[in-house]
Amino acid sequence: MEDYPRTLTEFEAAFPTEAACRDYLFRLRWPAGFRCPRCQHGKAWPVGRVLFQCVGCSYQASVTAGTIFQDTHKSLTLWFRAIWWVTSQKTGASALGLQRVLGLGSYQTAWTWLHKLRRGMVRPGRDRLAGRVEVDEAYLGGPGEGAHGRKRTPKKILIVVAAQEDGAGIGRIRMRRVRDASAASLQPFVRAAVAPGSVVRTDGWEGYTGLQAHGYPHEVAPLCRRPGAAVALLPRVHRVVALLKRWLLGTHQGAVSPAHLDYYLDEFTFRFNRRTSRHRGKLFFRLLQQAVAVEPTPYARMVKHARGRKPRDRKM
Numbered sequence: 001m002e003d004y005p006r007t008l009t010e011f012e013a014a015f016p017t018e019a020a021c022r023d024y025l026f027r028l029r030w031p032a033g034f035r036c037p038r039c040q041h042g043k044a045w046p047v048g049r050v051l052f053q054c055v056g057c058s059y060q061a062s063v064t065a066g067t068i069f070q071d072t073h074k075s076l077t078l079w080f081r082a083i084w085w086v087t088s089q090k091t092g093a094s095a096l097g098l099q100r101v102l103g104l105g106s107y108q109t110a111w112t113w114l115h116k117l118r119r120g121m122v123r124p125g126r127d128r129l130a131g132r133v134e135v136d137e138a139y140l141g142g143p144g145e146g147a148h149g150r151k152r153t154p155k156k157i158l159i160v161v162a163a164q165e166d167g168a169g170i171g172r173i174r175m176r177r178v179r180d181a182s183a184a185s186l187q188p189f190v191r192a193a194v195a196p197g198s199v200v201r202t203d204g205w206e207g208y209t210g211l212q213a214h215g216y217p218h219e220v221a222p223l224c225r226r227p228g229a230a231v232a233l234l235p236r237v238h239r240v241v242a243l244l245k246r247w248l249l250g251t252h253q254g255a256v257s258p259a260h261l262d263y264y265l266d267e268f269t270f271r272f273n274r275r276t277s278r279h280r281g282k283l284f285f286r287l288l289q290q291a292v293a294v295e296p297t298p299y300a301r302m303v304k305h306a307r308g309r310k311p312r313d314r315k316m
Helices: 008-014 018-029 076-088 095-102 107-120 183-193 229-233 235-252 258-273 280-291
Strands: 044-047 051-054 132-140 157-166 169-177 199-203 218-221
Touching (some): 018 076, 018 280, 076 107, 095 107, 107 280, 132 235, 157 183, 157 235, 157 258, 169 183, 169 235, 235 258
Parallel strands (some): 132 199, 199 218
Antiparallel strands (some): 044 051, 132 157, 157 169
């Protein structure tokens, strides 16, 4: 099913009520018909307006239980408007902007919703990159590129980026924050992000040594200390890093907490990989589709690095 609104007018006509939103979520969550989350039985009886009781085990399920919408105190119509607005922003969304658009009384609510949606931007079991893939690390928070950037640097965050080649251009991407540039940090990322058999192109950093043994033909571009050399050797991945830094500074004014950076990397990846979508409604559809497949994230987990203070992002 790929039934989604193309315009704001179509969106408003499609989701005027809670029932319309629940019906849409039902079709997204169970496209082949109801499937009990507990016993996988395929038949249920409706209980009231929102519950379904499994015929096999009597478990009562709802379309929102076990999704990012679980335990929400706000209406689904408001959630749908939030998702439409977030996916309609070409460059990105801020909690303050979401609060203003929806008229939310609490910044904390907008912040929490955005982080839940960002988590939903990562599809469970998503396909790995394939073909020819460039991989390299980069620092956020200041210069630290290439051979000079492998030392641990205070106040900088190291990420690793994979960019799939698409002719002379860039295909899909993956990225992750890593503790350091050791093989123990870099190679698990490659194995999770890139399909075996793909050609992985890196510089000569020792952290990538041994990829061949894991089923990856490995092309090595020799390290060079000349400024700008890494960009020339691995142009796609460094183009992605430049766009990421510009996005963080432009959309979020650099005000991203290191503790929550992963959520922003997920959002950037989601938007980049769907940058050629003809309809913004397709992004709305994809995010909702993934939102019902992602387990709920308790608020306490999202702010565990920010206990005792308001959930406000600070500059990296």
